[in-house]
Amino acid sequence: MKLYVDSNYLSPYAMSVFVGLREKGLSFDTILINLDKAENYAPQYTGFSTSLRVPAINDKGFSLCESSAICEYLEDCYSGVALYPQNPADKAKAREIQAWLRSDLMPIREERTTDYVFRKPRVLALSAKAKVAADKLFLAAEQLIPLGSNSLFTQWSIADTDLALMLNRLIFAGDPVPARLVEFATFQWQRPSVQEWVKLASKY
Template sequence: MSHLPLRLYVDSLYTSPYAMSVFVALREKGLAFETVPLDLDAGQHQAAGYARLSLTQRVPTLEEGEFSLSESSAITEYLDEAYPDTPIYPADRQQRARARQVQAWLRSDLLPIRQERSTLVVFCGQQMPPLSPVAQAAAGKLISVAQQLLAGNPHYLFGNWSIVDVDLAVMLNRLILNGDAVPAELVAYARRQWQRPSVQEWVNQPRPGL
């Protein structure tokens, strides 16, 4: 089966957790792809050519021949259907639905954590001041949900590794890598996800100094 060339548009600082999610998915599936960094500060994602390619003018966007798709969880779901040999979502339908639920939640809720613990903390070692009360409440919710999902300390959320483990680990690491209080079993879980070669490849991308 011949594949169309794949191109992944990411932010030039390699700090987008959503671009990371798709990058890891492509690596886990063993797919050849070209990474195209865009300088978001310079507005390259708003240029006319990219706007034609990316419906939402955001990164990541995946280009496959004449087809292009933006929004990371839509891309990873598409990749799992288009290239099913190495699954990145649970095989069981209900587990798969749960995985999508967790992805949607991590992307739509917990905004105070994303605001006060940007991924510069995760990928560039930036240190931020203590969480505000509203962010503390969001962190409490994140920790509570993660503890429910990982009751019994499994290695992964759904039995085997899935792309959602990366997404949850990134959110936890916003707190962990800033030195915020996170229960030891969740720290161990996040560390385990971080050790995957596909994740390490993204983490170790060269980044300009802050």
């Protein structure tokens, strides 16, 4: 198995797949794609990547991109830790969360890049738009995370990691975040597979 990630280890979606591979206990080679040098537009990448984005995997000749599709593929094809809940309703909510975090909340993703999570940049104030997006995130997260729990479902899933990443964009920048959500994100961030990525990212 080959995993293609950005050479700065800043893609939250690359992290998601990295965590998925580790949780599955799969061995893989990590190939760094330098996005600043447009290596994602080089023929060896465009030849198999639909989106020309990271992450992508190549599993014995089968190429796949889009982090949520990759996590689903790992779940369908490999044993190891389950990346998704087993019952259909919880699995549906995990997918809802993954899809939502990848297609919405753009002001947070732009103003609180993962630099805020993996590096320590100077903090700029949030725009009004981003504050609205943050309130929307908090409302949804409070509804989704059961009271008294630090996990979305009865067991860990990759949606926990994705949601913690999104919350940490704000938490690590010092933005006000409800205490219960800080607790959730702090707990999820301690997962060894996540910490392994954090350490890789901190080196660059």
